[in-house]
Amino acid sequence: MTLHLSPQESGSVAIKGGDKEKAAISKQKKQAIIQYLTDNPIGKSGELSSLIGVNSSRTKVYLQELIADGSIVAEGANRNRTYRLNTDFRIAYNRHRI
Numbered sequence: 001m002t003l004h005l006s007p008q009e010s011g012s013v014a015i016k017g018g019d020k021e022k023a024a025i026s027k028q029k030k031q032a033i034i035q036y037l038t039d040n041p042i043g044k045s046g047e048l049s050s051l052i053g054v055n056s057s058r059t060k061v062y063l064q065e066l067i068a069d070g071s072i073v074a075e076g077a078n079r080n081r082t083y084r085l086n087t088d089f090r091i092a093y094n095r096h097r098i
Helices: 027-039 045-052 056-068 085-095
Strands: 003-007 014-019 070-073 082-085
Touching: 003 085, 027 045, 027 056, 027 070, 027 082, 056 070
Parallel strands: none
Antiparallel strands: 003 014, 070 082
């Protein structure tokens, strides 16, 4: 973890943690997101954030990790962005569940 010192107007120093992008998604949270997107054709980050119980910025980091590993696909931009399972991943996931 990287700590950043940030001077404040009062003369005190705030310590901020960095490296948010290095926070790996837990197996339980990944499974919850995948199950949600299996049961629902699309999901928005706000819905998924409520589902897994973390703030929206952390949810977006997790979603980027799932996009990078090919599990999900993002569609749209900014406020209209939705997430769905990658078609190939959905087929493999459903075969595994049987």
